[in-house]
Amino acid sequence: MRRLRRTGLLRGLVRETELSPAHLVYPMFVRHGLDGRAPITSMPGIDHLSVSAAVDEAGEAAALGIPAVLLFGLPAAKDEAGSGAWDDEGIVQTATRAIKAQHPDLLVITDLCLCEYTSHGHCGVLREDGEVDNDLTLELLARTAVSQAEAGADVVAPSDMMDGRVGALRAALDDHGLAETPIMAYSAKYASAFYGPFREAAESAPSKGDRRGYQMDPANALEGVREAKLDADEGADVLMVKPALPYLDVIRRVKDATNLPVAAYNVSGEYAMLKAAVAAGLLDERPAVLEALTGIRRAGADIVITYHAKDVSRWLS
Ligand code: PBG
Numbered sequence: 001m002r003r004l005r006r007t008g009l010l011r012g013l014v015r016e017t018e019l020s021p022a023h024l025v026y027p028m029f030v031r032h033g034l035d036g037r038a039p040i041t042s043m044p045g046i047d048h049l050s051v052s053a054a055v056d057e058a059g060e061a062a063a064l065g066i067p068a069v070l071l072f073g074l075p076a077a078k079d080e081a082g083s084g085a086w087d088d089e090g091i092v093q094t095a096t097r098a099i100k101a102q103h104p105d106l107l108v109i110t111d112l113c114l115c116e117y118t119s120h121g122h123c124g125v126l127r128e129d130g131e132v133d134n135d136l137t138l139e140l141l142a143r144t145a146v147s148q149a150e151a152g153a154d155v156v157a158p159s160d161m162m163d164g165r166v167g168a169l170r171a172a173l174d175d176h177g178l179a180e181t182p183i184m185a186y187s188a189k190y191a192s193a194f195y196g197p198f199r200e201a202a203e204s205a206p207s208k209g210d211r212r213g214y215q216m217d218p219a220n221a222l223e224g225v226r227e228a229k230l231d232a233d234e235g236a237d238v239l240m241v242k243p244a245l246p247y248l249d250v251i252r253r254v255k256d257a258t259n260l261p262v263a264a265y266n267v268s269g270e271y272a273m274l275k276a277a278v279a280a281g282l283l284d285e286r287p288a289v290l291e292a293l294t295g296i297r298r299a300g301a302d303i304v305i306t307y308h309a310k311d312v313s314r315w316l317s
Contacts, residue, residue, distance in 0.1 A: 017298040019290065020316060021065035025109065025263070026309035029201055030054045030095040031074040042197035043268055044275045046307050048074065051095050058099045058106055064313035068107035070157065070305055071095055072202055075117050081125050082117035086143040093151035100152040109184060110153040112145055112169070113160045121199075121206040123160040123214060132214060134162050141165055142172035149173060149181040157240070159186040161214040167234035182237035184263060188224030188250050191215035194243045194269025201268065224250040225257045232258050238303065243267040245292060248299035255300030264301035266293065271307040286315055 004010050029040065029048050037047040037057075049057055058069050073091035075084030084090050096108050114137065115123045124137030137160065145156045156173075158165050166185050173181050191212045199205040216223055224247070228239045239258060241251045242265035255262045274292065277283040289308045296304050306312070 017294055019294045019297050019304075019312070021309070021313035022067060023297065023302065023304055024066050024309040024312065025068045025070050025303060025305040026061045026066050027070040027072065027111075027305060027307060028054055028057055029072050029074065030091055032076040032091045040197075040201045042200040043272055043307060044279070045311075046201070046271075048201070051091075051098050054095045055098050055102050058103050058108075061310060061313075062103050062106040064310055065317065066309050066313055068109055068155075069099070070109045070111060071099075071153075072111050073116060074203060078117055078119040080119055081140065082114035084117040085112075085114050086140065086147045088147050088151070090147070092153075093147055096148065096151040096153050107154045108152065109155040109157050110148040112141060112148065112156045112158040114140060114144075115160075115204040115206075116202045120208065121204050122209070123211065124162055130209065132162070134164070137162050138165055138168040142168050145169045145181075146172055146176045146178065149178045150176070153181070155182045155184050155238075157184040157186065159189065159242075161186065161189050161211075161216075164234070166231045166236045170235035183235065184238035184240060185231040185236040186242055186265070187228040187231040187236065187239045188241045188247070188254060189215050190218050190224075190243065190247065192218065192243050192246075192267070192269070194246070194267050194273075196269055197272040198268035218246070221250050221253055225253050228254045228258055232260055236260065238263050240265060240305075241301075243270055244296045244301070244304070245270050248295065251296065251299040251301050261302040262300055263303035263305060264296050264299070266296060266304060266306040266308070268307065274308075285311075290315065 031048040034050040037053045040046050071092050124132035127133045238261045240263040244264040244266040251264050278285040
């Protein structure tokens with residue numbers, strides 16, 4: 001082993017894992033009514049973007065060799081049902097059309113969930129007893145998927161964790177002549193403390209209760225594999241594990257148990273934690289980020305969704 005490690009050239013030849021901009025997806029937050037951009041305090045370096053700022057930001061990502069962006073929307077208004085999600089003139093639909101018009105070769109993935117659009121912040125509509133109504137939510141998610149795909153989304157990414165949603169979305173897309181639109185399913189999505197900064201960014205923290213009714217127990221890895229297989233059977237094209245760093249074993253298990261591409265979401269809390277350590281002078285940013293993301297790739301992720309995407313692409317070029 002030492003002989004291999006000592007020769008720089010050989011080191012490259014025998015490297016098992018490659019990290020390049022080609023594997024990255026850059027998430028962006030598009031906000032209705034904003035002029036330009038505004039920093040998100042919980043996520044240093046990430047901004048809320050107006051539609052035109054999002055077009056610029058997407059162009060910057062594309063120029064850095066990042067193949068895809070993932071869009072989140074902050075709508076004009078929220079209501080009980082989250083109707084802003086399936087509004088054809090909604091914030092994500094508008095941003096998708098604008099980005100695709102300027103950057104047709106950049107893949108636009110739309111996050112598909114109701115929590116940014118509901119007044120109560122849950123990922124679906126609530127019944128009288130305050131629990132999420134799974135099946136009614138499926139209909140609304142299906143409308144949202146069709147609306148996003150018709151606006152030009154190349155891939156839809158359901159992050160709600162309702163039961164049966166991949167099948168429901170696949171059927172709705174197919175019925176609307178959108179059989180070619182792939183679904184990247186947040187399959188193993190854990191009820192995680194690491195979404196905190198995102199909920200501030202998306203203004204989507206539940207006003208009452210929590211998401212443990214529909215997100216998974218961090219203690220369970222086999223359940224993550226079961227969820228991923230169910231999504232695969234229902235027609236998912238890409239399976240996602242989220243968060244990434246505390247769940248590297250789940251990424252590996254899903255990768256080994258299925259034949260589908262696997263994405264891992266290096267979430268807001270993982271990002272904020274690293275940024276805070278760097279700001280405090282405790283970690284050196286570049287090697288720490290590259291090591292963390294290489295680890296996610298080594299665990300088996302084909303795709304890494306990360307707020308570090310632009311920095312990484314700059315460092316690697
Ligand atoms: C919405 C959604 C969440 C994230 C992505 N989509 C948050 C949540 O479930 O509360 C988190 C992303 C991040 O933390 O970076 N369902």
